[in-house]
Amino acid sequence: MEGQFREMMAAFPTGVSVVTAISEPAGPLGMTCSALCSLSVDPPSLLVCLRAQSPTLAVVAASGAFAVNLLHAGAQPVAALFASGAPDRFDRVTWRPAPLTGSPALTDAAHTIADCVVDQIHPAGDHMIVVGMVRAVERLRDRSALLYGFRQYGHWTHDLAPTV
Template sequence: MHPAQHPPGNGHTDGQRFRSVLGRFATGVVAITALDPASGRPCGLAANSFTSVSLDPPLVAFCVAYTSTSWPVVRGAKNITVNVLAEHQQPVCAQLAARGGDKFAGLEWTSSPGGNPVLDGALAWIDCAVEAEHPAGDHVIVVARVLQLDTHADGGPLLFFRGSYGRFDGPA
């Protein structure tokens, strides 16, 4: 191992370097949706930190920033729905990631069996109940039990890689 390839750790990681290095790990993008119990209107947020956790019981997890103003509204619903976004849904992701305003303006959706928005064009939906929230730095890790799930539309996934959105071109 050449010292220039692996600089010694000093116990501190610069935020920009952290993003740059971890940005080399491609992730899918999901939209977490629900119906606001207070108004009955759809609410949601975008996340690229989503993973399956367990088959028995069926659990998934995602991370939400503590500064999110959308998560407390979504969290207020009895159940939430994870929408796996398709490659053409970058504008949907941007709209759900924006602060304020009507995040669902112009978006088409149908109801999942749990009653939450399933976005038109999403590859799959997963109805969940939040089981636990774990503080983790400037985010909270949300663990949710899967209640129902299904595929929805065909196509490739929306990917996030090195700070940009893209698509999967398939095996070489």
């Protein structure tokens, strides 16, 4: 069943983000995440699903804050880097503290950044569902988003969007 489930989810393209957090003494941590969705407009909230054993989850829980960096079409190398577990990943990207929480904002890789505080954390299988209250949204660039589906990266640009 696990293999069939993985195949089913691979056939469901989704946007790619990097969830980041920072704390002392751990410093900045982050991981590529495609399990993200909006939850509520009022109040603005979203949820991310992070692996239960993830060091990033531990920092998110301890600090009570995180940033969701929605990656632009040219950021495939950053998505791969943050999926790799490389210990020097923050030395290899441009980032700055998000304005409210200080969570790392990946300024060269993201098209939009949501600065969030943790509202709730719920266990779900081998992951934890983190509900975040969005405190600030920063739009860095327009017209493209990195996607992942069918075990490969793609992109969506404003020029390719369907017209209504």
